[in-house]
Amino acid sequence: MSHKSDLGTLSVVVVGASGDLAKRKIFPALFALYCQGFLPAELTITGFARSHLSQEEFRARITEHLTCRYTPGEKDCAEKMETFLSHCHYVSGQYGSTDAFLDLFMHLQQFEPHSRTNRLFYLAIPPSVFLDVAKAIGSAGFVYCGETSPWSRVVVEKPFGEDRDSSDELVHELSLVFSEDQTFRIDHYLGKEVIQNLLVLRFANRIFEPLWTKEHIKSVQISWAEQLGVEGRGGYFDQYGIIRDVVQNHLLQILSLVAMEPPARHASGSIRKEKVSVLKSIRPAALEDMVLGQYTTAAEGASPRPGYTDDETVPDDSRTCTYAAALLHIDNPRWEGVPFLLRAGKALDRKTTEIKILFHDLDNCVFCGPEDCPHANELVIRVQPDEAIIFRIMSKVPGLELDMESRDLDLQYDTAFSELIPDAYEDLLLDVIQGEKSLFIGSQELAAAWDIFTPVLQAIDENGVRPLPYPFGSTGPSEAMDLAVKAGGVWRQ
Ligand code: BG6
Numbered sequence: 001m002s003h004k005s006d007l008g009t010l011s012v013v014v015v016g017a018s019g020d021l022a023k024r025k026i027f028p029a030l031f032a033l034y035c036q037g038f039l040p041a042e043l044t045i046t047g048f049a050r051s052h053l054s055q056e057e058f059r060a061r062i063t064e065h066l067t068c069r070y071t072p073g074e075k076d077c078a079e080k081m082e083t084f085l086s087h088c089h090y091v092s093g094q095y096g097s098t099d100a101f102l103d104l105f106m107h108l109q110q111f112e113p114h115s116r117t118n119r120l121f122y123l124a125i126p127p128s129v130f131l132d133v134a135k136a137i138g139s140a141g142f143v144y145c146g147e148t149s150p151w152s153r154v155v156v157e158k159p160f161g162e163d164r165d166s167s168d169e170l171v172h173e174l175s176l177v178f179s180e181d182q183t184f185r186i187d188h189y190l191g192k193e194v195i196q197n198l199l200v201l202r203f204a205n206r207i208f209e210p211l212w213t214k215e216h217i218k219s220v221q222i223s224w225a226e227q228l229g230v231e232g233r234g235g236y237f238d239q240y241g242i243i244r245d246v247v248q249n250h251l252l253q254i255l256s257l258v259a260m261e262p263p264a265r266h267a268s269g270s271i272r273k274e275k276v277s278v279l280k281s282i283r284p285a286a287l288e289d290m291v292l293g294q295y296t297t298a299a300e301g302a303s304p305r306p307g308y309t310d311d312e313t314v315p316d317d318s319r320t321c322t323y324a325a326a327l328l329h330i331d332n333p334r335w336e337g338v339p340f341l342l343r344a345g346k347a348l349d350r351k352t353t354e355i356k357i358l359f360h361d362l363d364n365c366v367f368c369g370p371e372d373c374p375h376a377n378e379l380v381i382r383v384q385p386d387e388a389i390i391f392r393i394m395s396k397v398p399g400l401e402l403d404m405e406s407r408d409l410d411l412q413y414d415t416a417f418s419e420l421i422p423d424a425y426e427d428l429l430l431d432v433i434q435g436e437k438s439l440f441i442g443s444q445e446l447a448a449a450w451d452i453f454t455p456v457l458q459a460i461d462e463n464g465v466r467p468l469p470y471p472f473g474s475t476g477p478s479e480a481m482d483l484a485v486k487a488g489g490v491w492r493q
Helices: 020-035 055-063 074-086 098-109 127-139 164-175 193-203 234-259 268-280 424-434 443-462 479-486
Strands: 009-015 043-049 088-092 117-123 152-156 183-185 217-225 290-296 323-328 340-345 352-359 378-384 388-397 403-412 468-471
Touching (some): 009 020, 009 098, 020 055, 074 088, 098 127, 117 424, 127 164, 164 443, 183 424, 193 234, 193 378, 193 388, 217 234, 234 323, 234 340, 234 352, 234 443, 323 479, 340 479
Parallel strands (some): 009 043, 009 117, 043 088, 117 152, 152 183, 217 340
Antiparallel strands (some): 323 340, 378 388
C-alpha cells in the first residue's frame, strides 16, 4: 500500500544516468511519482555517468521519455516537467573512482539542505562494474550505518552473478558496503500489475485456494515471448543468455508466487519466507528436461530478419541460448507430480507473458458421452500485453439442444478498471523510498533460484551443448512440443 506520508528530504543518485534503462524507465518513473505527489518537496535527483554532458543536454535527454499520463493538461504538464527538471542535475565521473564520488558528494552538498537527507542510489549499470561503484560510494562516505532515518539504500539490477558461487560472492562483497536491509535487488517483473495481483487472486478469493493443489491442477505453464531479437545488446546478452536473463529470475519469481504456500501475513518477511521455501522445493533443472534454442534468420517468405549470430555485437560462433524451455518439478505435498513448464524466447512470433493453470479433466461427468466430454477448466493470467485474468469454463450453448462449449469468464483490465496501470518501475521505486521489501529479491531467494539452474548451466558449458536453430518470428524450436508431451500435455497458445 502506498502512503504519501512524511518523506523527509530525499536525494536520488542514478548511476548510469546516460544509459537506456535510466532514460526509458527510471527518470520517467521518478517523474510519475513526482506528479502524483509521492516525492518530497526537498528533492534532489542527480544523474551520474561517464559521458560528458552539460546540465541542458542531460535534461533534454531525460525529457524525451517523460510522459504526461498523470498530468494530462498540456500547460499543467509542462509546468510539472519544468519544476521536476529543476530538481535534476548531472555529474560525470569514472565508475569505481572514489575521487569521482567525492566530487559527487561535494556537488550534492549544495542541494542538501541539512545532514538528515535520505539517500537512494540506483545502480543502472552493467553487472561488471556495480561492485566497484558500490565500493566507491562506500569509500566516499555516502552510506549511513543505521537503517532508519536518515537512510541510505541501494537498488541493484539483475543479473546478480552468473551462478550460485558468483552470486554468493557478489552478495557478500556488496554487504560490506550496504547491509541486506539497505539493499534492494530489483526484478522489475515483480512490479508489474498482474504479478502483484497474483497473491490477491490466490488469497483474497475463497474459491481458488482449495483447488490450488495436485488433486485439481494437472499442470502449470509459464510462457514469456518477445518479438525482438538481441538488437545490438549482444555485449551483455551473449555473456548471459536467456536462462540467466529471464528464466532464473523473471520466470522463477512468477513460479514462486504461483506455487508458494499462503504467507502468515501480507508482510515482506512472511512472503519472502514462503517464496524461499517453495524455491528450495524445486528440483534442480535437468538437461534432459530442457530444450535450448538460438534464432536464425527469418524463414523464407517472411520479412527478412537477421539471425542471432548475424548481429554485429554477437560472436559468429556463439552458442548462447536465446530460447529455453524447462520442465520443473516441485517436491512438496501440494505439488508432487504436477509438471511446471517454463519457456522463454527472443525473436518469436509474439510478445506475451502468460501463466496458464490447467485443471484436471472431470473424473465423472454426467454429461460425458463418446464425443462431448467437457474441456478441462483453465485459468489464464495474462501479464502482458493486454493484462487479463480469464477462466475457461464449460457452458450450455443457448438453444433447445444440450450443446456445451468452452467459454471465458473474462476480466480484461482495460475495460474492467478505469485506473491507469503504473509502470513496474514506478511501484518499485516507491517501495524503495518507503522501505517496503516484499517486491525485492532477498539473498536467500536469490541463492535458492540459482541452485535450480546452476547445475544445468554448468552441464551446458561442460558438454558444449549447441542450441537448436529456430527461425526469427517462429514459435521456437519444435522440440519444445516434445517436452510438453513428456509433461503429459501440449503448450497452450
Ligand atoms: C529484461 C531483460 O529483464 O526484461 C530483457 O534483460 C528483456 O532481455 C526485458 O527484453 C523485458 O522486459 P519487459 O518489461 O519489456 O517485458
